[in-house]
Amino acid sequence: MAEKKIESKKPNLKYQHDRDREIVTGKFVNRETPGGEIQFCFRKYREDKVEKYTMQDGKIYKVPRGVALHVANGCWYPVHSFKQDDFGKASQEIGTKTKRFDFIPLDFIIDDEFEINRTNNIVTVRDLNV
Numbered sequence: 001m002a003e004k005k006i007e008s009k010k011p012n013l014k015y016q017h018d019r020d021r022e023i024v025t026g027k028f029v030n031r032e033t034p035g036g037e038i039q040f041c042f043r044k045y046r047e048d049k050v051e052k053y054t055m056q057d058g059k060i061y062k063v064p065r066g067v068a069l070h071v072a073n074g075c076w077y078p079v080h081s082f083k084q085d086d087f088g089k090a091s092q093e094i095g096t097k098t099k100r101f102d103f104i105p106l107d108f109i110i111d112d113e114f115e116i117n118r119t120n121n122i123v124t125v126r127d128l129n130v
Contacts, residue, residue, distance in 0.1 A: 017045050020066030028071065029102040030057035038101065042067050060106065071103040 030036045035057050043050045044066045055061060055071070076099045082090040 013045075017047075020044060020064060020069070022065045023062050024065050024068050024105060025060060025062050025107040026068055027060050027104045027106060028055040028057065029104060030055075030100075031102060032100040033057075042070060044070075055101075063103075068103045068105070071101050075100040 030038065037054065037056045039052065039054045041050050041052050051067075053063065053067060076097050078095050079098055080095045084090055
């Protein structure tokens with residue numbers, strides 16, 4: 001009896017690369033140091049060149065979609081703490097995802113790729129007793 005191979009659908013990297021290179025317009029927001037500036041280098045795909053970006057808080061920029069996604073979704077840090085129950089035992093770990101920067105779209109529609117959260121913190125709770 002011959003085994004059937006299950007074909008997994010591979011992502012269309014050419015399509016994704018082209019989509020990430022589309023130029024979009026948006027407003028940069030520095031949540032960490034309002035009024036501040038950031039500089040960073042970015043390259044997502046092997047065939048792309050490393051590009052340097054400088055952004056100031058509150059200014060409008062035209063950048064590739066992949067850079068906008070990186071700024072909006074990839075620049076955060078976790079903050080963890082523990083909650084004690086009535087008996088003094090640590091029962092939960094509470095973690096917040098604090099965004100450092102944001103890129104608010106001005107000329108394109110927000111889709112599932114952007115984590116738009118107008119409050120600065122995202123809270124996750126994990127039970128330690130499981």
